[in-house]
Amino acid sequence: MSCLRWFVGRCFDGRPAIRTQRRERMRRHVKRTEKVFHLVLCLAAGTAGAGLTAPKDEWAPLEIAGHTVAPGETARFWVDLANTVGASGRTLDALVVVTRGTRPGPTLCVIAGVHGDELNGVEIAHRIYAETKPEELSGTLIASPAVNMAGLRNGQRYLPDRRDLNRGFPGDPDGSLAARIAYHLFQGVLQHCNAVLDLHTGSGSRTNLPQIRTDLESAPALALARSFGVGIVLHGVGPSGSLRRSVLDAGVPAVIYEAGEPLRFEAGVIEQGVTGVRNVMAGLKMIEAKSERESSEVYRKTSWVRGGNSVGIFFPERELGARVRKGDLLGVVTDPVTEARVEIRSPRNGRIIGMAVPQFVLPGYGLFHIGYDPE
Numbered sequence: 335m336s337c338l339r340w341f342v343g344r345c346f347d348g349r350p351a352i353r354t355q356r357r358e359r360m361r362r363h364v365k366r367t368e369k370v371f372h373l374v375l376c377l378a379a380g381t382a383g384a385g386l387t388a389p390k391d392e393w394a395p396l397e398i399a400g401h402t403v404a405p406g407e408t409a410r411f412w413v414d415l416a417n418t419v420g421a422s423g424r425t426l427d428a429l430v431v432v433t434r435g436t437r438p439g440p441t442l443c444v445i446a447g448v449h450g451d452e453l454n455g456v457e458i459a460h461r462i463y464a465e466t467k468p469e470e471l472s473g474t475l476i477a478s479p480a481v482n483m484a485g486l487r488n489g490q491r492y493l494p495d496r497r498d499l500n501r502g503f504p505g506d507p508d509g510s511l512a513a514r515i516a517y518h519l520f521q522g523v524l525q526h527c528n529a530v531l532d533l534h535t536g537s538g539s540r541t542n543l544p545q546i547r548t549d550l551e552s553a554p555a556l557a558l559a560r561s562f563g564v565g566i567v568l569h570g571v572g573p574s575g576s577l578r579r580s581v582l583d584a585g586v587p588a589v590i591y592e593a594g595e596p597l598r599f600e601a602g603v604i605e606q607g608v609t610g611v612r613n614v615m616a617g618l619k620m621i622e623a624k625s626e627r628e629s630s631e632v633y634r635k636t637s638w639v640r641g642g643n644s645v646g647i648f649f650p651e652r653e654l655g656a657r658v659r660k661g662d663l664l665g666v667v668t669d670p671v672t673e674a675r676v677e678i679r680s681p682r683n684g685r686i687i688g689m690a691v692p693q694f695v696l697p698g699y700g701l702f703h704i705g706y707d708p709e
């Protein structure tokens with residue numbers, strides 16, 4: 335049956351036959367599959383979510399944030415993200431390193447230090463731009479190791495005005511400090527990206543098993559997450575105002591890498607992060623390298639196990655990454671005054687993908703982040 339005949343039959347019959355319904359379901363499935371396949375291919379070719387600027391036919395110098403970077407060049411410069419007047423505002427500048435390959439290709443952005451106390455990403459971004467040579471690169475690498483420089487200098491998650499930069503995107507040139515920095519980062523840097531990797535760690539006194547989070551409903555974002563190859567992918571579009579969500583909303587695939595805990599440089603998760611970024615670059619055909627990616631466990635549902643009303647000294651009984659079953663003992667909170675001992679148990683089968691480090695905890699504190707096995 336031709337498409338036209340199918341269409342006419344569907345329109346004029348009013349009640350399509352079961353065969354027709356089945357055929358339509360199949361057509362939808364094929365179309366969906368083709369779409370996903372096309373997007374994945376686009377990602378592999380580096381054209382998915384063409385960024386906010388269209389790719390150019392010729393491989394010309396890149397104009398970015400008032401700087402010109404020619405093919406074959408690496409440029410390091412400071413970007414005034416707060417649009418300040420006078421030298422005192424320079425404390426809010428961020429370092430941006432642009433490597434323009436000698437051959438055409440996609441633009442990958444590696445952003446770290448949105449939260450100033452999350453250090454692992456700072457070193458991952460640093461190693462990536464330090465090791466990337468323009469003569470070995472197809473496309474462009476844009477890396478910023480610490481976009482919240484004030485937070486990095488002070489060991490603080492937030493900006494000096496106590497705002498969370500990761501709630502300010504896509505930004506406002508006349509808004510709060512967070513909104514202004516987000517605006518200039520988005521307009522000045524992120525608009526050039528075909529794919530974005532945002533590097534984070536656990537917050538507070540918690541640590542995360544290396545993992546990628548993104549919108550699993552977005553085929554290019556899921557393909558990007560899998561190509562990072564760290565082994566664990568979670569569903570999460572990110573809160574309103576987050577960098578990841580704003581970039582996804584602009585039609586560009588974006589993921590966050592969450593690994594380790596704040597205020598430390600952790601060699602293992604830094605190494606895994608560097609490997610992940612290089613896997614993405616290999617997947618986008620930006621570098622010639624053998625991908626070392628692991629196949630991904632995908633968790634669509636996760637939740638935090640909290641300590642209830644317990645107050646006291648917390649020690650875990652299981653390790654980060656452990657596979658657990660419903661009812662397994664995860665940790666214990668002991669009240670040093672009453673000696674009351676509260677056992678924290680897993681509500682479902684799954685895996686510990688994040689957890690609190692040993693500490694004194696207050697009621698309701700999130701102790702274990704569990705990725706649930708599919709039911």
Ligand SMILES: [Zn+2]
Pocket residue numbers: 448449452534535537
């Ligand atoms: Zn963070």
